[in-house]
Amino acid sequence: MTxxxxxxxxMHFGGENTAAVAATFDHLVADPPDLTVITGDxxxxxxxxxxxxxLAWTRNLTAAGVxxxxxxxxxxxxxxxVPLRLADPWGRWRAAFGRPDRQAYAAPGLQxxxxxxxxxxxxxxxxxxxAVAQRQVRAAVDRLAQGAAGAxxxxxxxxPLVELLDGPMTGRVWGGPEAARRLAEARVDxxxxxxxxxxxxxxxxxxxxxxxxxxxxxxxxxERGTPASFNMIEADALEIRVGVLAWNGRALAPWMxxxxxxxxxxxx
Ligand SMILES: [Fe+2]
Ligand SMILES: [Fe+2]
Numbered sequence: 001m002t003x004x005x006x007x008x009x010x011m012h013f014g015g016e017n018t019a020a021v022a023a024t025f026d027h028l029v030a031d032p033p034d035l036t037v038i039t040g041d042x043x044x045x046x047x048x049x050x051x052x053x054x055l056a057w058t059r060n061l062t063a064a065g066v067x068x069x070x071x072x073x074x075x076x077x078x079x080x081x082v083p084l085r086l087a088d089p090w091g092r093w094r095a096a097f098g099r100p101d102r103q104a105y106a107a108p109g110l111q112x113x114x115x116x117x118x119x120x121x122x123x124x125x126x127x128x129x130x131a132v133a134q135r136q137v138r139a140a141v142d143r144l145a146q147g148a149a150g151a152x153x154x155x156x157x158x159x160p161l162v163e164l165l166d167g168p169m170t171g172r173v174w175g176g177p178e179a180a181r182r183l184a185e186a187r188v189d190x191x192x193x194x195x196x197x198x199x200x201x202x203x204x205x206x207x208x209x210x211x212x213x214x215x216x217x218x219x220x221x222x223e224r225g226t227p228a229s230f231n232m233i234e235a236d237a238l239e240i241r242v243g244v245l246a247w248n249g250r251a252l253a254p255w256m257x258x259x260x261x262x263x264x265x266x267x268x
Pocket of ligand 1: 041
């Protein structure tokens with residue numbers, strides 16, 4: 001059995017790449033993956049009209065038979081409305097998409113969870129950076145452990161938990177490396193993230209070295225030296241393949257790819 005997961009991120013509705021977003025929709029609907037994960041920054045500044053556009057797009061996708069799991073990003077709080085941002089940073093998110101933390105999705109052979117690394121306000125100057133509490137990680141690990149033996153375990157959040165050496169920007173996630181270590185020790189297969197607007201895949205240097213950190217690029221016009229893109233991930237019994245489909249101005253075309261051995265059961 002081959003599982004297929006589409007990994008989209010940083011669509012930034014209000015500043016989306018209209019043609020790339022439309023092509024992505026058509027691609028997903030033509031051959032629906034087992035799950036589509038969007039790892040945050042669905043809006044530019046958490047504005048009501050941006051949430052409405054994001055909600056319309058995601059509703060159309062699920063109506064077309066594409067299962068979806070979403071986590072919020074740092075742009076999904078009301079950036080221009082500081083009183084609201086302080087009082088209820090996730091109110092608009094909740095109204096559109098439900099809970100911003102502890103999302104979960106399960107299907108045969110697949111157990112997925114999402115948690116929120118974005119904060120409305122933080123005790124540091126740059127509120128765009130990430131933070132994760134150990135209780136969030138514990139909840140994610142507990143939920144993933146409910147999956148059947150051999151199920152692909154997928155965690156999703158907005159900020160990369162561990163810094164990329166040559167990434168275009170940083171997440172500086174408080175609690176991030178500890179969370180990555182804990183997820184690796186829990187034998188999570190994939191940790192999907194966004195935020196830096198560039199695709200990547202690499203194993204965490206923790207646990208058995210077989211937990212893959214995977215980043216998706218952006219589908220917005222906020223490109224940082226890379227084209228608009230998203231990831232298609234395939235997992236079978238032996239391998240996990242991460243392929244990037246990039247928008248070249250006319251079509252989606254294969255761009256980068258990585259292949260990792262699938263973690264085998266202990267003694268298996
Ligand atoms: Fe973003
Ligand atoms: Fe972000």
